[in-house]
Amino acid sequence: MAPDGRLRYKWRGEDPHHPENRALRAAMEDQLPLIWFFGVGPGEYKPIFPIYLVAEEQDSHQFVVAMDEEQRESVGGTAEEHVRNYLRVERNQRMHQRIFRSTVMRAYTTRCAVCALRHGELLDAAHIVEDGHELGVASVRNGLALCKIHHAAFDARILGIRSDLVVEIRSDLLAEIDGPMLQHGLKERHGERLMVLPAVKKERPDVGLLELAYEKFRSA
Ligand SMILES: [Zn+2]
Incomplete structure (x- = not known):
């Protein structure tokens, strides 16, 4: 804008x-x-x-x-x-x-990119690079449909997305033992590719923006 x-x-x-x-x-x-x-x-x-x-x-x-x-x-x-x-x-x-x-x-057919959850009321349009950042434009290429938990995990740098669209979970969480949300919702997504992507190539996440966000995840 x-x-x-x-x-x-x-x-x-x-x-x-x-x-x-x-x-x-x-x-x-x-x-x-x-x-x-x-x-x-x-x-x-x-x-x-x-x-x-x-x-x-x-x-x-x-x-x-x-x-x-x-x-x-x-x-x-x-x-x-x-x-x-x-x-x-x-x-x-x-x-x-x-x-x-x-x-x-619409681009993500109302599904979480990480876990494919398909309930709109539990989904957010997340920014890859935050809104206030100079590159954080409200464009679909800076967007991801994420469920509430994956959105919060992404913003908190617990969950990172590499530019090859593979999910990573912060290493200290991988060592943790907890309930099903940690196990299935987070740990088992580690090393997995995003489950949902826009059908149209030019609406998929921008590689440069993903790299910027991934760097922050790595430095967390
Ligand atoms: Zn999700």
Whole structure:
């Protein structure tokens, strides 16, 4: 996400004079409300409206999107306005997280990547690299569908995932004897490949992000 908390809508292709880009520019100039069918997967869209295009970033071939009427107000210098602007960014982030979750759940067919548990109410859309990190974008390639226990274990660096998609459990836990959750849920996943991955290759975890997270797991 851009630091201003606003979404970007990509041009059609790279030609500024493509009819679709010209139509979008005209809508921006007239400040017409638009509906954005935000793609969360092949053939799956979430309608978001009204949105307005508020600026164009020609170098990056994209428009800047405002999510509602309020957002189009220019940002002034008073403290109150800064607070309001902050709240708008927060709201956009919540929407990003909703989209992130539905994208990840769809890509992983609502199953935990580590244990294949298939109950949505027990699953999270986990970030491989945390949200606050500069690379921690809310993209499906930085996502994993994980059940609550595997998500917590991943965040706590008890469970690591190598870039070849094999699960590792921290060595001190491997030596521990405990109940079935430790035995089956964690220890027996050690050395096993992820059980569920997105069917679409370009939605699978990004190798660079996995390596970054794995390094932290190793240093824990
Ligand atoms: Zn699991």
